Amino acid sequence: MAVRKLKNYVNGAWVDPAGASYLDVENPSTGEVISQVPLTPRQETDRAIEAAYEAYLSWKDVPVSRRVSYLFKLRDLLEENEEKISRILVEEMGKSLPDARAEMKRVFENVEVACGMPVMQQGDKLIGASFEIDGEVIRLPMGVFGMIAPFNFPAMVPFWFLPYAIATGNSFVVKASKQVPNTMNFITELIHQTGLPAGVYTLINGDRTVADAFMEHPLVQGVSLVGSTPTCRLMARKCAENGKRFQAMGGAKNHLVVMPDARLNEVIRNMITSCFGCAGQRCMAASAIVCVGDDTYARVTEEFVRAARDVITTNPLDPAVADESMVMGPVISAKAKEFILGMIDTGVKEGAELLLDGRDIKVAGYEKGYYIGPTVFGGVKPGMQIHQTEIFGPVVVILKADSLDEAIGIINDHQYGNGASIYTQNGWFARKFKIEVKAGMIGVNVGIPAPVAYLPFGGMKNSQFADIKAQGKAIVNFYTEDKIITERFWSEEG
Numbered sequence: 255m256a257v258r259k260l261k262n263y264v265n266g267a268w269v270d271p272a273g274a275s276y277l278d279v280e281n282p283s284t285g286e287v288i289s290q291v292p293l294t295p296r297q298e299t300d301r302a303i304e305a306a307y308e309a310y311l312s313w314k315d316v317p318v319s320r321r322v323s324y325l326f327k328l329r330d331l332l333e334e335n336e337e338k339i340s341r342i343l344v345e346e347m348g349k350s351l352p353d354a355r356a357e358m359k360r361v362f363e364n365v366e367v368a369c370g371m372p373v374m375q376q377g378d379k380l381i382g383a384s385f386e387i388d389g390e391v392i393r394l395p396m397g398v399f400g401m402i403a404p405f406n407f408p409a410m411v412p413f414w415f416l417p418y419a420i421a422t423g424n425s426f427v428v429k430a431s432k433q434v435p436n437t438m439n440f441i442t443e444l445i446h447q448t449g450l451p452a453g454v455y456t457l458i459n460g461d462r463t464v465a466d467a468f469m470e471h472p473l474v475q476g477v478s479l480v481g482s483t484p485t486c487r488l489m490a491r492k493c494a495e496n497g498k499r500f501q502a503m504g505g506a507k508n509h510l511v512v513m514p515d516a517r518l519n520e521v522i523r524n525m526i527t528s529c530f531g532c533a534g535q536r537c538m539a540a541s542a543i544v545c546v547g548d549d550t551y552a553r554v555t556e557e558f559v560r561a562a563r564d565v566i567t568t569n570p571l572d573p574a575v576a577d578e579s580m581v582m583g584p585v586i587s588a589k590a591k592e593f594i595l596g597m598i599d600t601g602v603k604e605g606a607e608l609l610l611d612g613r614d615i616k617v618a619g620y621e622k623g624y625y626i627g628p629t630v631f632g633g634v635k636p637g638m639q640i641h642q643t644e645i646f647g648p649v650v651v652i653l654k655a656d657s658l659d660e661a662i663g664i665i666n667d668h669q670y671g672n673g674a675s676i677y678t679q680n681g682w683f684a685r686k687f688k689i690e691v692k693a694g695m696i697g698v699n700v701g702i703p704a705p706v707a708y709l710p711f712g713g714m715k716n717s718q719f720a721d722i723k724a725q726g727k728a729i730v731n732f733y734t735e736d737k738i739i740t741e742r743f744w745s746e747e748g
Contacts, residue, residue: 259290260435262298262459265305266452271298271459277432282348282584283569285622289346291435294460299467302456306398306425307473309453312394314423322369322421327448329365332358332441339440341571343408343646346434348583348624349532350570360410363707364725368417374420374727375734387742391732395423400468402429402479402489404585406535408437414711415478415501420454422733424475427456428466433586442444469493476500476732478724480537483644483670483716490719499732502719503712505644506672509542510701511661511687514550516677520699522557524677528701530565530582530628534648535590536715538673538695538704542634542641543652544661551654555632558652559609562628567612569620584624585647591624594647598629601640601651606630607633612648636664644670658683666692671714673703694718 258277261268274292281288294302313321332339332345340354345575349357375393382391401415412428419426430438442457468477469492476499479489486502493500510525512518529542543558545551565573570583585591595613601609612627626648634641634651641651655661665674675697676687684698694713697703705711705726722732 257287258437260292260459262292262294262302263446263451263455263457264302265309265456266446269633271295273298274460279346279433279435280572280587281345282347282586283623284573284620285624289436291430291432291459293432294458294464296467299458299460299464300471302458303398303400303427303467303471303473305453306427306456309451310395310397310423310425311490313425313454315428316423318372318375318421318423321423322371324448324450325365325421327371328417328445329362329369329613331444332361332365335440335444339409342571343437344583345435346436347405347408348570348586349535350578350581351576352579352584353532353562357407357410359433360707361413364410364413365417367707367726368421371418371421371730374730376432377736380650383740387740390739390741392737392739393422393730394737395733396475396735398425398451398474399428399733400427400429400474400477402465402468402477402481403431403432404480405433405647406532407480408580409433409441412438415729416455418725418729420450422730422735425454425456427458427468427474429458429460429468432461435459462490465489469498470496474498478732479503486719500720501536501732502725503724504717504719505670506537506539506713506717507539507542507644507668507670508538508673508693509544509668509675510675511539511544511546511655511658511664511665511674511678512550513676513678513683514547515679516550517679518553518557521677522554522561524699524701525558526561526565526580529650529701530580530648531561533582533626534650535585535646536702538702540675540701541645541650543650544655544664545652545656546655546661550652551652555609555630555652558631558650562610562630562650565614565628567625567627568617569623570725572619582628582648585626586624588624590647591626594626594645594649597640597643597645597647598649601631601634601638601649603642603701604638606631606638606640606651607632609652617685631694636667642669651666658686662687662690666690669716672717673697673713675700675703694723
């Protein structure tokens with residue numbers, strides 16, 4: 255059977271990009287090719303950006319209430335197709351069905367928040383700024399914005415940006431990840447069904463050539479990226495050189511601190527989900543556990559390893575396990591698997607204690623999939639590579655600290671600062687942690703401190719290269735330009 259070749263969505267129509275080569279898209283659970291994605295040439299990308307700009311010229315003048323009406327329609331279509339999208343997502347990315355459904359909930363949330371744009375885009379007015387003079391701030395759309403999507407959240411991450419850009423009156427161009435393009439391809443069909451004017455939303459498939467066009471084309475006002483820290487650095491530099499706004503969310507090494515008073519029965523289950531959901535391929539996945547005190551370290555390592563052994567590693571769409579909450583699928587590709595296996599070998603060479611080894615796992619019936627079982631290291635020191643490196647797989651390192659201050663120091667000395675959580679029943683410990691830890695998203699008795707859509711998403715240090723975070727009302731500042739007006743009118747009476 256012929257494999258489907260994907261198309262771009264440009265100016266309200268599905269088109270084959272002229273001169274494009276094609277890349278196989280694999281199901282990582284089976285190794286089978288499920289589609290082919292075009293690598294769009296620069297000339298075709300430039301044309302798509304220009305079409306998006308032409309659409310912006312009229313879209314910016316559409317009343318905001320009318321703009322968000324398309325989002326209301328999209329919200330209904332997404333909910334009607336939630337299960338279908340979730341299964342497409344699982345097939346091409348490999349996360350479990352419960353994880354995919356949870357991702358879709360965040361998609362819904364962001365559309366709902368953006369529907370409040372008539373309130374969020376309001377400006378300010380000061381009557382009597384001076385004698386018979388009034389001051390006013392209005393927030394205007396800017397033009398074309400681009401977004402470069404990652405592989406691990408093919409639906410959620412684009413929706414940190416997409417509904418807000420459109421609702422504020424801009425046009426929006428998404429570059430789907432070439433590893434997982436089918437999810438946004440289907441969602442684009444739903445966007446088309448809303449009747450959104452042609453060119454306001456564009457989907458471009460491709461590689462770095464498309465990303466370079468976003469950063470270099472004079473009609474693009476800003477770019478958002480979720481990716482590796484080196485890629486974020488490159489994008490931040492190029493956008494700055496070209497006078498563009500940018501948001502770049504980079505790597506992470508998220509820490510969980512376990513205090514002696516933590517309720518381990520609840521904590522262990524919570525940590526397992528945080529560490530091994532999505533096979534550890536989440537920017538908010540916990541990958542380092544810091545135990546405060548010898549007794550805490552001993553109890554946590556024993557119970558965590560025992561629970562990790564019970565994680566089911568297999569194809570998440572296998573009917574026997576599809577609805578299980580603790581199913582772990584494959585990593586995204588052979589290249590990713592090779593890197594993760596290499597990091598496990600590095601940990602062994604560094605002298606860390608390999609408490610659970612997932613390197614040789616065999617998944618019956620899915621031998622061509624890219625599977626690694628849960629892997630846990632104990633006795634890890636902060637200077638080890640397995641602690642310093644974002645492994646982005648089902649590999650967890652456990653460290654020991656003698657005090658909360660030492661645990662906080664371990665986190666703050668790390669190059670990444672995306673998220674961090676503490677498990678404790680002590681309010682003073684929690685307050686100290688919230689204030690002193692250098693991470694953008696903090697959890698208290700929460701394994702994945704990813705905020706709901708009503709709040710901003712973003713890290714610190716080498717985890718974020720941007721002044722404005724993703725999602726929520728704060729992102730309106732990214733997609734609008736403030737214009738400050740000072741006005742006076744003289745009386746006709748003189």
